[in-house]
Amino acid sequence: MGRTDRKPAVVSAEGQFNENEILFRTKEKKMKQIDLRSDTITLPTTAMRRAMADAEVGDDVFGEDSTVNRLEAMAAERLGKEAALFVVSGTMGNLVSVLTHCGRGDEMLLGDRSHTFVYEQGGSAGLGGIHPRTIPNQPDGTLDLDDLEEAIRPDNIHFPRTRLIVLENTHNRCSGSPLPSEYMRRVGTFARRHGVKLHVDGARIFNAAAALACEASELVAEADSVTFCLSKGLAAPVGSVVCGTRDFIAEARRARKAVGGGMRQAGVIAAAGIVAMTEMVDRLADDHVNARRFAAGLSDIRGLSVDPAIVRTNIVYIDILREGLTSQDLAQRLAGKGVLLLPTASRQLRAVTHHPIAGKDVDGAVDQIRQAMAE
Numbered sequence: 001m002g003r004t005d006r007k008p009a010v011v012s013a014e015g016q017f018n019e020n021e022i023l024f025r026t027k028e029k030k031m032k033q034i035d036l037r038s039d040t041i042t043l044p045t046t047a048m049r050r051a052m053a054d055a056e057v058g059d060d061v062f063g064e065d066s067t068v069n070r071l072e073a074m075a076a077e078r079l080g081k082e083a084a085l086f087v088v089s090g091t092m093g094n095l096v097s098v099l100t101h102c103g104r105g106d107e108m109l110l111g112d113r114s115h116t117f118v119y120e121q122g123g124s125a126g127l128g129g130i131h132p133r134t135i136p137n138q139p140d141g142t143l144d145l146d147d148l149e150e151a152i153r154p155d156n157i158h159f160p161r162t163r164l165i166v167l168e169n170t171h172n173r174c175s176g177s178p179l180p181s182e183y184m185r186r187v188g189t190f191a192r193r194h195g196v197k198l199h200v201d202g203a204r205i206f207n208a209a210a211a212l213a214c215e216a217s218e219l220v221a222e223a224d225s226v227t228f229c230l231s232k233g234l235a236a237p238v239g240s241v242v243c244g245t246r247d248f249i250a251e252a253r254r255a256r257k258a259v260g261g262g263m264r265q266a267g268v269i270a271a272a273g274i275v276a277m278t279e280m281v282d283r284l285a286d287d288h289v290n291a292r293r294f295a296a297g298l299s300d301i302r303g304l305s306v307d308p309a310i311v312r313t314n315i316v317y318i319d320i321l322r323e324g325l326t327s328q329d330l331a332q333r334l335a336g337k338g339v340l341l342l343p344t345a346s347r348q349l350r351a352v353t354h355h356p357i358a359g360k361d362v363d364g365a366v367d368q369i370r371q372a373m374a375e
């Protein structure tokens, strides 16, 4: 059986395109790669591996893993919430949060470009019977308050009950935009006025805080719950954390168990999360500098459209203007040159800067893209 025959039939986690194809071809050539597909490809640091090897562990379903308990306490404090829950992924964090806030037949309002709506398999509907109602995301990732006002259901036997608003900060599909604290507060106040809860998908909340020069806790001060990821720009191998009130987290812990997310000696991975939170947050600003440098480098390449002015964090979207060139074609051409980008639509690619991509790497990637577009 050939190597490609054994390739699992997976599709990109964030789109309908198969980037494995690209990875395999590039690996065969054994060239130095600049992999900008996602910040999820970051590898655990040496300090993380040491911490994992040395971690004190116990049975976390019994609440006896002291490393998990330490990570949860640290996360709750950093996000300004009473309590926290370690989960395996951002998707699980969002799912258990939504399952905790809403019951079957309840409605949640969320952006039409949000990760929870687009990329989480509709899990809240499939597993929780929760009705998703989308609101158009503005280009900066926000939801217009007038649109939200319009969408809140009056008490009427014909309607589902509006229970929850979900915001995403930074907003992945909206150019990685950070949503400012003033906006976050306004939505929180709005939610309270209408008796609905606010959940924040803060997979990259520390990127938002770095871009806005504020504390992550300020961004979620009015939120009832927040999920953030340790395994993206913070480079831990596994894990996300949900934060909220003590009561909310107690219920979310039940939901986590129901979806099979109760872990045992999870301190082995939580230890890497502790290193992620203590050592990897401050360097996120470097990723933002590199993303802007990358976007600026691409901005004069004919046949592509990139706007450096909208790059505020670590995500850059590249639109293809050249007739007849698809994102799959361009991604494969670039893979042959050692640059990996993620096709996110038929004529769009995404690049995400992350540890340990440096300025010279993004300059190298720009050169290769320029060459590929000149061929």
Ligand SMILES: Cc1ncc(COP(=O)(O)O)c(C=O)c1O
Residues within 6 Å of the ligand: 014, 088, 089, 090, 091, 092, 115, 116, 168, 170, 171, 172, 201, 203, 204, 229, 231, 240
């Ligand atoms: C904004 C956002 N939320 C949630 C997730 C889901 O995280 P995970 O891949 O850990 O399930 C992602 C993943 O890329 C994301 O970008």
